[in-house]
Amino acid sequence: MNSLRVLARNMSQKWEPLKKVGIIGVPFEKGQKKYGVSIAPAAIRSAGLIERLKEIDGIDVKDYGDIDIPSCNEPVNVDNMAHLSLVSACNKNLSNKVSQVLKDERVAVTIGGDHSIGVGTVDGHYRVNEDMILIWVDAHADINTNKTSDSGSVHGMPVALLVKELSDYWPYLPSMDWQIPKFSIKNLGYVGLRSVDEYERLAIEKYDVPAFAMEDIEEHGIQKSINHILHRIDPEGKKPIHVSFDIDSLDALEAPSTGTPVRGGLTLREAIQLMEIIHGTGRLRAIDLVEINPALGNDADRKRTIDAGLCVLRAGLGFSRRGTIPSGILDLPVQTPQSN
Numbered sequence: 001m002n003s004l005r006v007l008a009r010n011m012s013q014k015w016e017p018l019k020k021v022g023i024i025g026v027p028f029e030k031g032q033k034k035y036g037v038s039i040a041p042a043a044i045r046s047a048g049l050i051e052r053l054k055e056i057d058g059i060d061v062k063d064y065g066d067i068d069i070p071s072c073n074e075p076v077n078v079d080n081m082a083h084l085s086l087v088s089a090c091n092k093n094l095s096n097k098v099s100q101v102l103k104d105e106r107v108a109v110t111i112g113g114d115h116s117i118g119v120g121t122v123d124g125h126y127r128v129n130e131d132m133i134l135i136w137v138d139a140h141a142d143i144n145t146n147k148t149s150d151s152g153s154v155h156g157m158p159v160a161l162l163v164k165e166l167s168d169y170w171p172y173l174p175s176m177d178w179q180i181p182k183f184s185i186k187n188l189g190y191v192g193l194r195s196v197d198e199y200e201r202l203a204i205e206k207y208d209v210p211a212f213a214m215e216d217i218e219e220h221g222i223q224k225s226i227n228h229i230l231h232r233i234d235p236e237g238k239k240p241i242h243v244s245f246d247i248d249s250l251d252a253l254e255a256p257s258t259g260t261p262v263r264g265g266l267t268l269r270e271a272i273q274l275m276e277i278i279h280g281t282g283r284l285r286a287i288d289l290v291e292i293n294p295a296l297g298n299d300a301d302r303k304r305t306i307d308a309g310l311c312v313l314r315a316g317l318g319f320s321r322r323g324t325i326p327s328g329i330l331d332l333p334v335q336t337p338q339s340n
């Protein structure tokens with residue numbers, strides 16, 4: 001969108017939560033090393049994704065199905081970056097799909113897949129809303145480059161691939177030509193951090209990215225933390241919001257079935273409140289739900305993790321339990337003094 005159109009929209013638009021939602025599944029796991037995160041879209045659908053979203057008042061849900069996942073991997077070697085050409089091809093398809101859903105005037109809800117798919121979702125969103133802001137809810141900062149990553153897993157790198165300020169830190173990445181990093185790190189905020197690598201910390205400090213690690217959330221509470229971030233990156237409250245929600249932002253007790261769990265994370269209540277606050281701005285336009293791995297843990301773990309993810313989505317899309325308790329049910333019976 002060009003800047004005149006953005007200006008015109010900002011002057012005229014009163015933000016209302018979008019009631020139309022588009023679901024995109026991304027059965028992709030090559031951004032990390034464990035089997036299982038690719039089966040999450042199917043597992044989450046069969047746990048009742050669409051039905052549970054339809055319980056939200058006035059919602060209109062359209063399932064766009066899964067994107068095509070490329071299978072052949074031309075060998076592209078950039079240091080230790082694993083499966084770069086597959087990650088790239090998947091994200092290219094995903095970016096187009098996210099743009100399409102947004103142009104259909106639906107909230108783009110992307111079900112991963114590992115967090116490398118944040119490249120495609122944010123790229124696709126940015127192409128429709130250049131003024132978007134990004135809230136990365138995660139235990140990890142995912143802002144490594146090929147040079148700073150110990151693991152070589154691209155799910156630890158999507159933020160660094162997306163932001164223009166870090167583009168000079170990358171070598172030429174064959175197969176990634178379709179993606180031109182234009183998103184500014186000034187429009188990024190973090191919630192839930194507790195496992196940040198050394199160079200990631202330097203990047204966050206250098207660019208003064210508002211980052212609420214668990215200790216900050218403990219100190220200020222989730223409400224003040226998210227309001228602070230939103231105000232810092234968009235003081236006038238005029239920009240569309242993209243939430244990239246990694247299930248490992250939740251405490252490992254709440255969401256055990258994930259590949260890189262870290263203890264000491266958000267409670268489910270905090271995550272729900274976070275999403276409700278963002279929903280309440282009326283500006284939420286895209287949600288990614290990533291890193292649920294149904295192949296890890298036992299049945300109860302898997303169920304718990306998927307259910308937590310569904311609660312997060314429902315909160316972001318306007319589900320509220322308020323008003324569902326029949327009036328009067330909580331009234332205490334009037335006590336009459338008894339004489340004995």
Ligand SMILES: NC(=[NH2+])NCCC[C@H](N)C(=O)O
Nearest residue numbers: 115140144151153155156260
């Ligand atoms: N989205 C995630 N689960 N990321 C985990 C990243 C872990 C580590 N920092 C790495 O770069 O490999």
